[in-house]
Amino acid sequence: VTLSKLPEALPAEPANSRDPGITDLRRKVNLAAGFGSALPLAAGALGVGLVTRSRRRGLNFFSSTWTPLLLATNGIRVNAVGQQNLTVQRPAVFVYNHRNQVDPFVAGALVRDNWIAIAKKELTRDPIFGTILKLNDAVFLDRDDTTAAVESLQQVEERMNRGLSILIAPEGTAHETTTVGPFKKGAFRIAMATGVPIVPIVIRNADIIxxxxxxxxxxxTVDVAVLPPIPVDGWTRENLADHIAEVRQLYLDTLAEWPTEIPAG
Known part of the structure; x- marks a missing residue:
């Protein structure tokens, strides 16, 4: 997968190109190879960090190489329209609709570098995803502990003030539906607190993967649309719910009528 060369135009219908005949053994081999590649790349990232004396450069090496490699190893291709909106303004709050355990990697491969993830605390116990998220300096939210959640959000704001973007699913969890679930307020409150724009990443057919x-x-093949950055100037506590509803509606509209091109924001 060479994300920098993905086409900027998509067919009107979902790609739906897949290989349903792949065996379970082949799936397991591909997954093992993809996740196994994290170890040597993590070692390489450590080396980059030591040579450059920059931990962030090491993390950027890891995030920009491993996620595309993981997708390629498992035969996942990404057709993205509006890719220019990924770099129009950084840092940003990148928000994506969540269907399964693969779409976070699709979104991460597009954002590439200088980002951190926000994930639910339960993932710290996951030997695979928890370890990978920790390697990439993720912040874990305890949604059942308000005090801890506030402290975690303060960590996020501190990282964003250092120029890092965040990647988060505003639905909070994967929804077993073809529509878009309700959006929680956390991602949007972070954007308001830091003054950075929101960049919607719309994924329309991850369920085929x-x-x-x-x-x-x-x-x-997964189809993705990256919408122009949305400034949060003028957003307040009083009108936050209305703005969140507007952002969610953008997802619904995009999924209903898939764009063939998207202008830069």
Whole structure:
């Protein structure tokens, strides 16, 4: 997968190109190879960090190489329209609609570098995803502990003030539906607190790649639309819910009528 060379135009219908005939053994081999590549790349990232005396450069090396490699190893291709909006303004709050365990990697591969993830605390116990998120300096939210959640959001704001973007699913969890679930306020409050724009990443057919609850990957093509940055100037507590509804509506409209091109914001 060479994300820098992805086409800027998409067919009107979902790609739906996949290889349903792949065996379970092949799936497991591909997954093992993809996740196994994290170890040597992490070692390489450590080397980059030591040579450059910059931990962030090491993390950028890891995030910009491993996620595309993971997708390629598992036969996942990404057709993205509006890619220029990924770099129009940084830092930013990148928000994506969440269907399964693969789409965070699709979004991460597009954002590439200088980003951190925000994930639910439960993932710290996951030996695969928890470890990878920790390697990339993720912030974990405890949604059942208000005090801890506030402290975590303060960590996020501190990182964003250092020029880092965040990648987060505003739905909070993967939804087993073809529509868009309700958006939580956290991502939008962070954007307001730091004054950075929101960049919607709309994923329309990740379900052809993997089911919601299983890390079972079928090779295929995922279509993505990156919408122009949305400034949060003028957003307040009083009108926040209305603005969140407007952002969610952008997802619904984009999924209903898929764009063939998107202008830069």
């Amino acid at each position: 993997s089911p919601r609850k299983k890390l079972k990957v079928t090779p295929g």
